[in-house]
Amino acid sequence: MKTDHEILLPAKVNTNRKFFVVMLGVALLLLILNLKNLNFLENVSHVRLDIPTGFLVYNDHCQIEDHSPYDPHTMKYFTPQNYAQCIKKPRLAEVKFNKSSGKYVLIINKPLRKAYGKDLECCYHKIYRPPYDEDADIRVSIGSCWNVTNSVxxxxxxxxxxxxxxxxKLVDVYLDGFATMPEKDEVRKRLERWKKEDKPIKVMMLGIDSVSRLNLIRAMPHTRQFLERNGWFELNGYNKIEDNTFPNLMAILTGYxxxxxxxxxxxxxxxxxxxxPFLWKDFRNEGYVTAFAEDAANLSTFNYLKEGFEERPTDYYIRPFILEAERILPITKLSGLPYCLGYKHEGEYVFDYAIxxxxxxxxxxxFGFFWANTFSHNNISDASSMDDRMIKYLxxxxxxxSVIFFFSDHGMRFGPTRSSPIGHYEERLPFMFIYLPKWLKDKYPKWEESLRFNKNQLTNPYDIHMTVQSLLRISAGGEIKPADGCPKCQSVFEKVPPNRSCEDLAIEDHWCMCNNYVSESTSQQIGNFLGNFMVAHINNFVMSYKNGNFTxxxxxxxxxxxxxxxxxxxxxxxIITFTTDPNGSQFEATVKHSPGSVIETSLRGDISRLNIYxxxxxxxxxGGIKKYCSCSKNVTKT
Structure with missing residues (x-):
C-alpha cells in the first residue's frame, strides 16, 4: 500500500515538469526576441555586443569610458542655436550650369528687381588667383565689372x-558671390583614362572643426539620428593624435x-x-578629379600662421573665392568668426561646393575634401544652428x-567647457563616421563586418589615411604605403588588433584616452613640484626657441x-592643469613622475593651452611659440 507521500510525489513531479516546460518556453521566446532586438541594433547602430556597459573601448591595454553628453558642468554653457536667414531680401541672382553648352549662366531674376529698387544696373567681377606665387594663397584680385541685364x-x-x-545714385544695393566649377580641358583629358565599364570608387571627406563625439550628440542630434538610421558606421574609439587641426588633418592627408x-x-x-605627399595628389595621378574647400580664410588649416599653397593644391579650390567674398560681401559674426557671408552662412559655401x-x-x-570652421570652432553651442541643414547636405x-567620411579633428580646445570635468575627454575624442554605398557593401562584405568590429576599437587619423589609400588602390591598383607617422596603423576596412594601445598607434600619453586618471588631492607638495617643473620647462623652451629670438x-x-x-x-x-603669472595663462600637461627612476620626471607629449591666447x-x-608667449609691455606686434 502506498503512503500519502508516495501518492503525492508523482503529482508534484508532474507539476514541476509542466512548470519547467512553460518557463523554458518563455525563456526561449525571450531569447529569440532579444536576439532579434540585438541583431536590429547591430544592423542599425553597429553596436559591439562584447563591450562592457559604460565603455567605448575595452581591452587589456585601453579602456575608454563612455560619458554622458549632458554633463551638467558642460550644459551650463550650452544653448541651442536656431538657423537664421542671413539677409531677409530674396537673392536677386543665381548661377546655373548649362549641360548643353558646358558653361555656367548668370541670371538676374527680373520679378525680384523691385525688392532692390528701380533702374538697377548689374554686373559681375571675375576673381583671379595668381597661377604661381609665394603670396598666391593670400593675394587675389577682381577684374572689371561686366554688365549683365538678364542673363549671360x-x-x-x-x-x-x-x-x-x-x-x-551708384550705390551698391546688391552684392553676392558664387563659386563655380567650369570645364577644364586638363581635367576632362585625365578623366578619359577611365573606361566606361570601370566603376571607380568616389571619395568624399566632409569635416567640421572642433566638434567632439559628445558634442555631435548634444548639438546636432538630428544629424546623429540621420547617420544611425542610414547605416553609417561610427568609430567610437577615434582618438586625435596631436593638439590642433593641422597635425590631425596632416595625419589623414599625408600620413606624416x-x-x-x-x-x-x-x-x-x-x-x-x-x-x-597629399592624398589628393595620389588620386589626381590616377586619373581622378580633385577638390578642396575650407572657410574662414584667416583661420584655415594651411594658412593660419602658415604660408599656404603657392600652386592651387587641387583641380578646384575655393580659397580665392572665400578671400574675396570676405573682403566684399557683408559679414555677420558669431562667437568672433564670420557666420553670415552675404546671403549664406559661410560654412554653407563649403558644403554647397561639395554638392x-x-x-x-x-x-x-x-576625391573631395571639404572642411568647415565658422559655425563650430569657438563655441560648443554654435554647431546646433546647422543641425537640420547638415542632414540635407549628407x-x-x-x-x-560615394564612400563618405564625416568627421572632426578634435573637441573644444579652450574656453569654459574645456575646463569642465570632461573637457579633457571631449577634446581628445572627435567624431568619425563612414558611409559605404550598397554596391561596395555587396562587393566587399568583409568591410562591413570589419567596420562593425572596429566601432569599439581604438583608432586614429593615421588609420583613416590608410583607409583612404586602400580605396584608391582598389580602384587604380598599386601598393598601399604605411603611414609614415604610424607604421602599425591600418585600414579600418580590416579588423584592427583587439588589444591596440596608444603606443601602437603613435598616440602620446598626453593625448591618449586609454589612461584612466583619478583626482590627486593627497599631496600639495607633488602638485607644486610638478607645476614648477612645467613652468621651468616652458621658460626654457621660450629661451631656446629659434636661438632665443623671443626671450x-x-x-x-x-x-x-x-x-x-x-x-x-x-x-x-x-595630468596637471596650472595657471601662470603675469597674465593668467592656463596650461595642461601630462607628466611621468617616478622618484627613484633614471629619469624621475619627464613631459609626455605636448602642452595644451586652455584659455584663449x-x-x-x-x-x-x-605657431611654434605663440601659445607659450605672454607679450612683454611696450612690445609691438610682429
Missing part, C-alpha cells in the same frame, strides 16, 4: 564671381607626424607645403554612391596656482 554665359576660364547691382612634416614640407616656409562637385562629376572618379551626398618679447612665467591634479598610479602619470600673445605670429 560665364567664360570657362572663370571659376568664381562677385555680382554687384547699383541704383541710380609633426616632426616629419617640419622636416619634409614645413608649412611655415614658402613653397614647402607643396612637397607634402556642386558631385553633380558636375557624378559619373566620374573624384542626404544629397549619400545619394551619389625679450615674451615674459618669463611663474607658477600662480595648480588648478587640477590627476594621477594614473599604474603608469606613474599625472590671441590677445596675450599679440606680439608673435610664430
Amino acid at each position: 554665359e560665364i567664360a570657362e576660364t572663370t571659376e568664381n564671381i562677385i555680382v554687384r547691382c547699383k541704383n541710380k 607626424n609633426t616632426a616629419r612634416t617640419a622636416a619634409e614640407c614645413d608649412a611655415e616656409s614658402s613653397g614647402k607645403l607643396e612637397l607634402c 556642386e562637385f558631385t553633380e558636375r562629376f557624378n559619373s566620374s572618379p573624384y 542626404n544629397k551626398i549619400q545619394a551619389t554612391d 625679450e618679447t615674451c615674459n618669463k612665467l611663474s607658477l600662480k596656482s595648480v588648478d587640477v591634479l590627476r594621477v594614473n598610479r599604474k603608469n606613474s602619470l599625472y 590671441k590677445f596675450d600673445a599679440f606680439c608673435v605670429n610664430d
Whole structure:
C-alpha cells in the first residue's frame, strides 16, 4: 500500500515538469526576441555586443569610458542655436550650369528687381588667383565689372564671381558671390583614362572643426539620428593624435607626424607645403578629379600662421573665392568668426561646393575634401544652428554612391567647457563616421563586418589615411604605403588588433584616452613640484626657441596656482592643469613622475593651452611659440 507521500510525489513531479516546460518556453521566446532586438541594433547602430556597459573601448591595454553628453558642468554653457536667414531680401541672382553648352549662366531674376529698387544696373567681377606665387594663397584680385541685364554665359576660364547691382545714385544695393566649377580641358583629358565599364570608387571627406563625439550628440542630434538610421558606421574609439587641426588633418592627408612634416614640407616656409605627399595628389595621378574647400580664410588649416599653397593644391579650390567674398560681401559674426557671408552662412559655401562637385562629376572618379570652421570652432553651442541643414547636405551626398567620411579633428580646445570635468575627454575624442554605398557593401562584405568590429576599437587619423589609400588602390591598383607617422596603423576596412594601445598607434600619453586618471588631492607638495617643473620647462623652451629670438618679447612665467591634479598610479602619470603669472595663462600637461627612476620626471607629449591666447600673445605670429608667449609691455606686434 502506498503512503500519502508516495501518492503525492508523482503529482508534484508532474507539476514541476509542466512548470519547467512553460518557463523554458518563455525563456526561449525571450531569447529569440532579444536576439532579434540585438541583431536590429547591430544592423542599425553597429553596436559591439562584447563591450562592457559604460565603455567605448575595452581591452587589456585601453579602456575608454563612455560619458554622458549632458554633463551638467558642460550644459551650463550650452544653448541651442536656431538657423537664421542671413539677409531677409530674396537673392536677386543665381548661377546655373548649362549641360548643353558646358558653361555656367548668370541670371538676374527680373520679378525680384523691385525688392532692390528701380533702374538697377548689374554686373559681375571675375576673381583671379595668381597661377604661381609665394603670396598666391593670400593675394587675389577682381577684374572689371561686366554688365549683365538678364542673363549671360560665364567664360570657362572663370571659376568664381562677385555680382554687384547699383541704383541710380551708384550705390551698391546688391552684392553676392558664387563659386563655380567650369570645364577644364586638363581635367576632362585625365578623366578619359577611365573606361566606361570601370566603376571607380568616389571619395568624399566632409569635416567640421572642433566638434567632439559628445558634442555631435548634444548639438546636432538630428544629424546623429540621420547617420544611425542610414547605416553609417561610427568609430567610437577615434582618438586625435596631436593638439590642433593641422597635425590631425596632416595625419589623414599625408600620413606624416609633426616632426616629419617640419622636416619634409614645413608649412611655415614658402613653397614647402607643396612637397607634402597629399592624398589628393595620389588620386589626381590616377586619373581622378580633385577638390578642396575650407572657410574662414584667416583661420584655415594651411594658412593660419602658415604660408599656404603657392600652386592651387587641387583641380578646384575655393580659397580665392572665400578671400574675396570676405573682403566684399557683408559679414555677420558669431562667437568672433564670420557666420553670415552675404546671403549664406559661410560654412554653407563649403558644403554647397561639395554638392556642386558631385553633380558636375557624378559619373566620374573624384576625391573631395571639404572642411568647415565658422559655425563650430569657438563655441560648443554654435554647431546646433546647422543641425537640420547638415542632414540635407549628407542626404544629397549619400545619394551619389560615394564612400563618405564625416568627421572632426578634435573637441573644444579652450574656453569654459574645456575646463569642465570632461573637457579633457571631449577634446581628445572627435567624431568619425563612414558611409559605404550598397554596391561596395555587396562587393566587399568583409568591410562591413570589419567596420562593425572596429566601432569599439581604438583608432586614429593615421588609420583613416590608410583607409583612404586602400580605396584608391582598389580602384587604380598599386601598393598601399604605411603611414609614415604610424607604421602599425591600418585600414579600418580590416579588423584592427583587439588589444591596440596608444603606443601602437603613435598616440602620446598626453593625448591618449586609454589612461584612466583619478583626482590627486593627497599631496600639495607633488602638485607644486610638478607645476614648477612645467613652468621651468616652458621658460626654457621660450629661451631656446629659434636661438632665443623671443626671450625679450615674451615674459618669463611663474607658477600662480595648480588648478587640477590627476594621477594614473599604474603608469606613474599625472595630468596637471596650472595657471601662470603675469597674465593668467592656463596650461595642461601630462607628466611621468617616478622618484627613484633614471629619469624621475619627464613631459609626455605636448602642452595644451586652455584659455584663449590671441590677445596675450599679440606680439608673435610664430605657431611654434605663440601659445607659450605672454607679450612683454611696450612690445609691438610682429
